[in-house]
Amino acid sequence: MIPGRRSAHLPRGSAxxxxxxxxxxxxxxxxxxxxxxxxxxxxxERGDHRTAALARELCAKCPVIEVCLADALMDEGAANHRRxxxxxxxxxxxxxxxxxxxTARTAQPVAPPVGAPAPARAKREPVRCGTRRGYxxxxxxxxxxxxxxxxxxxxxxxRLRTTGSTREAVA
Numbered sequence: 001m002i003p004g005r006r007s008a009h010l011p012r013g014s015a016x017x018x019x020x021x022x023x024x025x026x027x028x029x030x031x032x033x034x035x036x037x038x039x040x041x042x043x044x045e046r047g048d049h050r051t052a053a054l055a056r057e058l059c060a061k062c063p064v065i066e067v068c069l070a071d072a073l074m075d076e077g078a079a080n081h082r083r084x085x086x087x088x089x090x091x092x093x094x095x096x097x098x099x100x101x102x103t104a105r106t107a108q109p110v111a112p113p114v115g116a117p118a119p120a121r122a123k124r125e126p127v128r129c130g131t132r133r134g135y136x137x138x139x140x141x142x143x144x145x146x147x148x149x150x151x152x153x154x155x156x157x158x159r160l161r162t163t164g165s166t167r168e169a170v171a
Contacts, residue, residue, distance in 0.1 A: 029071065033062045043086040052087060059090035072096055078104070132156040132166060 029035075034042060037058065044051035059065055069089025073096060076084050084093035091099065127137045130148035138145040145153070156166040163169075 029064050029068055032064050032068060033058055034068075042088070052092065055087040056090050056092075059087060062090075065090050069096075073100055073103075076100070 041051060041058075042055045044055065059068070062068065066089070069091060072088035072091070076096060078100065079097075081094045081097035084096055086093070088096065127133045129146055131152050132149075135145045135149035135153035138149055159168065160166045
């Protein structure tokens, strides 16, 4: 039994049965200690350092703490610390946010091996007359633009001034 206050609305015993959901749904977390403890303990009120310390102490004894922390970081992604909740993997929302920030800064894109072929670029459709791209191609080639391309360019300029984009609205 865990010492401390307990809410009357949560019965003692198995947390999963009382809540109707599994607090540790990942199969790698099936041995998690939090499955048999009230989830409320892992979501302390702001300023309730005693409950948070107890939750962290339990997490420290958990056999799947690393898996739990990795799962928390993956679930929360780039969410800021105000969008992260509870003690997960023995870490507070602020600590998990800082962990994410450190890994995001150090993660570098992997360069292809030397001599490897460059990735294939997506093929663009050919430029058609009567479009802004058609007008721009005429100008690049030093040609005078056809009427259809001039009208398409003028319409794109009007859209840019009124909506901030040259693209037509998708219906």
